Amino acid sequence: MHAKTAEFSPELQELAQAAKLLSHPARIAIIKLLAAKKSCISGDIANELPLSRATVCQHLQELKNAGLIKGEISGLNVNYCLNVEKWRSVKAQFEGLFSLTIHEINCNC
Amino acid sequence: MHAKTAEFSPELQELAQAAKLLSHPARIAIIKLLAAKKSCISGDIANELPLSRATVCQHLQELKNAGLIKGEISGLNVNYCLNVEKWRSVKAQFEGLFSLTIHEINCNC
DNA sequence: TTTGTATGTCGTAAACATACGAATTAGCGA
DNA sequence: TCGCTAATTCGTATGTTTACGACATACAAA
Incomplete structure (x- = not known):
């Protein structure tokens, strides 16, 4: 986070942070895969995406650090799944943002 | 956009792009200001944010290039307002993403 | 114990984002 | 015209993200 980001309200910062999580197609794809339960094994997820294992792992860790997904070791594999509570909060x-009332009165554009 | 981003579906790319627009608190703040019509003059927007005029202008251009806001010269000032059509499409x-059905069956996490 | 497979981390390169002062453009009024 | 003000663009410094090969870890089965 840039220093200046801290000067905005916590609500704005949190929403911006959530948006950043969704700002890469790989991370949206991962969320969709986990929601559909098509696969929740790390390697399978990597195989579904046009990226190297290392890169997919990096995206998985990012989602995990943000609490949006959970990972669990199962023998040689690692199962990931959506943290449904967190997903609902996001x-x-x-x-909240999209339910903003839009005032078009006095708009000259 | 990184080269690899192009290998995802257009839908994912578009959504990720929209999320990126919302991934900085200044840009969310601008959208909220414009929706509330508290101010739509460039300078006033800059005064509301803890950033320099140059930086705010940069964020405004980013939103404008994405089509999310429109700008119109009015004498010495520039009036900005939300592009309501685009906002609704975003x-x-x-x-669409948040209405994903989540399958929790078989989840071991 | 050795071998193989699945994951994750490290180091690093390249691209992109953020931030701002200085310079530039452009309208308005004296 | 001349200077004032508002807005944007330019140049640049700094930090962050993306991407991946190579290395490390850890379990499982031969």
């Missing part, structure tokens, strides 16, 4: 934040 | 894209 959803609620965006809904 | 909203619809996010709603």
Whole structure:
């Protein structure tokens, strides 16, 4: 985070942070895969994406650090799944933004 | 955009692009200001944010290039306002993502 | 114990984002 | 015209993200 980012309200910072998580197609793809339960094994996820294992792992860690997904070792594999609570909270934040009342009166554009 | 980003589906790319727009608190703040019509003059927007005029202008251009806001010269000032059509389309894209059915069956996490 | 497979971390290169002072453009009024 | 003000663009410094090969770890089965 740039220093200046800290000068905005915590609400704005949190929403911006959530948006950043969704700002890469690989991370959205991972979320969709986990929601659909098509696969939750790390290697399978990597195989579904046009990126190297190392890069996919990096995106997985990012989502995990943000608490949006959970990982669990299962023998030689690692199962990931969506943290449904967190997902709902992110959803609620965006809904707050999108439910803004838009005042078009006096708009000259 | 990194080269690899192009290898994801257009839908994912578009949504990721929209999320990137919302990934900085200044840009969310600008959208909120414009929605509330508290101010739509460039300089006033800059005064509301803890950033220099040059930086705010840069964020405004980013939103404008993405089509999310429109700008119009009015004498010595420039009036900005939300592009409501585009805003609704972004909203619809996010709603699509958040309306994903989540399958928790077989989840071992 | 050795071998193989699945994951994750490290180091690093390249691209991109953020931030701002200085310079530039452009309208308005004296 | 001349100077004033508002807005944007330019140049540049700094920090962050993306991407991946190579290395490390850890379990499982031969």
